[in-house]
Amino acid sequence: MNPVSANPVSANPDPAHSVAALPAHPWVLEADAPGPVIELIDAGKTYTSGTIEFEALKGINLAIHEGEYVAIMGPSGSGKSTIMNILGCLDTLTRGQYRLGGTDVEELDEIELASVRNQQIGFVFQGFNLLSSLPAWRNVELPLVYGHVPREERKKRASRALERVGLGDRLDNKPGEMSGGQQQRVAVARALVGEPTMILADEPTGNLDSVSTRDVLNLFDELNTLGRTIVLITHELEVAQRARRIVWVKDGAIVRDEVNAA
Ligand code: ADP
Ligand code: MG
Secondary structure (H helix, E strand, O other): OOOOOOOHHHHOOOHHHOHHHOOOOHHHHOOOOOOOOEEEEEEEEEEEEOOEEEEEEEEEEEEEOOOOEEEEEOOOOOOHHHHHHHHOOOOOOOEEEEEEOOEEHHHOOHHHHHHHHHHHEEEEEOOOOOOOOOOHHHHHHHHHHHOOOOHHHHHHHHHHHHHHOOOOOOOOOOHHHOOHHHHHHHHHHHHHOOOOOEEEEEOOOOOOOHHHHHHHHHHHHHHHHOOOEEEEEEOOHHHHOOOOEEEEEEOOEEEEEEEOOO
């Protein structure tokens, strides 16, 4: 699923529904209040198809504070992407609560959720999710298009984001003209361009060779050092060990939550 194209704000130019009408960072307004930026409370998710029910999350409790770098680690099918979709407001819980910056996301309407996804969360996916017909900078500016940022400003910020990931000389290259590692760095630039508080990455190195994996993980390190909250989802221990905290999931439950001493 592509959160960018799923953003209903883009289809609604009515200023009454403009994202600008909302506080840019609701939780920053409450930043003085101690408390986690992300909080799952007895969070459950049951998928239903026809008469078949599958309990993918079995009552998870998880708190992540601003500036943390957390890996969610577990085998295939353990519920990692389900967690990512919940944290990214791409899907909803069937029981329990998700509090984002102290706000129960269930209280937000579709427009507000779209604004949260667009302005506060940067997404990075295993499959890059770039548009192949557009040059790198046009891919990177997309979240700003949906955020109604003026054109000149968009190009400037997209260029800066690409420079930040080491692709300042590739602004006009299309995804097909770049390596997998470079494409993922374009995706990281796109995740960064809106200056989100939090980056959610689902198996971001899953399609990368070891050199590109190192590049992307180095980038996450830098971003975390600059204060970004990072949630990195992976089934690879080597990747998870780059985070400062590792949350282990198995069969839809957290089985271990530890500071990463490595
Ligand atoms: P992971 O990302 O750790 O591989 P997922 O969160 O994608 O795991 O999936 C967890 C479990 O939920 C799996 O058993 C998967 O088959 C199931 N699942 C995921 N999405 C759906 C869905 N839309 N409908 C039914 N079952 C699903
Ligand atoms: Mg997954």
